[in-house]
Amino acid sequence: MDSYFSFDGYHSLDDLGLEVELVSLPLFPEPKTVYEDIPGTDGELNLSTVNPNKRLYFKPRIIEFNCHGTFDPETGGNIHSKLSEITKILCSGEDKTLILSGLDDYYYKGHAANLFNVTIESDSSFSFPLVFKCQPFRIQKKTTALESENNILRIENDGYYTDFTLRADSFINTDPIIIRSNRYPGRELKINTLIDGGYLVIDTEKKDVTLNGKSVLSECSGEFFDLAPGTNDITFDTGKDEYFFGCSYNKKYL
CATH class of the missing domain: 2.40.30.200 (Elongation Factor Tu (Ef-tu); domain 3)
Incomplete structure (x- = not known):
C-alpha cells in the first residue's frame, strides 16, 4: 500500500x-x-x-x-x-x-x-x-501577486465552475478597491473600507465579502460576477499610484 x-x-x-x-x-x-x-x-x-x-x-x-x-x-x-x-x-x-x-x-x-x-x-x-x-467538485488553489504595474488577474475557466473564492493578503495602499471583469462590461464590485495588512475574502458563491473574518458586505457596492467560460481578466483598480497584495483563488473542476 x-x-x-x-x-x-x-x-x-x-x-x-x-x-x-x-x-x-x-x-x-x-x-x-x-x-x-x-x-x-x-x-x-x-x-x-x-x-x-x-x-x-x-x-x-x-x-x-x-x-x-x-x-x-x-x-x-x-x-x-x-x-x-x-x-x-x-x-x-x-x-x-x-x-x-x-x-x-x-x-x-x-x-x-x-x-x-x-x-x-x-x-x-x-x-x-x-x-x-x-x-x-475537486478544487485547485492558485496563488499569485498583483502590483500596480500589473493589476490584472487572469483566470482560465478550463473546468466546470462559475463561482470562485478570491483571497487578498497583506495588501497596502488599496483603499478603496474596485474589481471588474472583462467578461461583464459595466459590472463592478467596489469595496470601500480596507485595513492595510489584513486579509480580504470575496466569495461569489455565498455573495459575501469578509475582512479579517468579519463580513463587510455593508461597506461594498455594485454587484458580484461569476467566471465566464474561457479567459477572464479581472482588474483591480485602486486609484493609487502604487499598491501590492498577495492573491489566491479557488478553481473548481468535475
Whole structure:
C-alpha cells in the first residue's frame, strides 16, 4: 500500500498510523435529478435542467479506501483507544479538506460517511473500509501577486465552475478597491473600507465579502460576477499610484 490521504491536515500514515489503499475514486460525479414542489407543477418541475443559474446538479463524490493499522501493545495503550483517536479525527461529520496521493494540486471537501466496520486481525493489527462522502467538485488553489504595474488577474475557466473564492493578503495602499471583469462590461464590485495588512475574502458563491473574518458586505457596492467560460481578466483598480497584495483563488473542476 503506497497510497495516502490527508484529511483536515492529518496524514493517514504519519499522523494516523494507517496504511491505505485507494479502492474507488470516480472520474466524474454522477448527475442528480432535482425536483421542486412549486405550485402548479405537482412537484414535477425538474430543477436539474431548469434553474436560474442553468447549472447541472450532481450527487456527492464517493471516495473509498481500505485501511490497515498496526499497534504496539507495549506502548501502554490498546487498539480500542487507537481506533477512538482515529474516529474522533475522521468522523466529526463536518466537511473538511481531503487531499489524495498523486493529486496534491487538488483537494476535495467531504467527511467520513461510514462507521468503522473494524476487523481485529491480532492484538497489534486491525483493518477497516473507509468511505469519504465529498462535494462533487475537486478544487485547485492558485496563488499569485498583483502590483500596480500589473493589476490584472487572469483566470482560465478550463473546468466546470462559475463561482470562485478570491483571497487578498497583506495588501497596502488599496483603499478603496474596485474589481471588474472583462467578461461583464459595466459590472463592478467596489469595496470601500480596507485595513492595510489584513486579509480580504470575496466569495461569489455565498455573495459575501469578509475582512479579517468579519463580513463587510455593508461597506461594498455594485454587484458580484461569476467566471465566464474561457479567459477572464479581472482588474483591480485602486486609484493609487502604487499598491501590492498577495492573491489566491479557488478553481473548481468535475
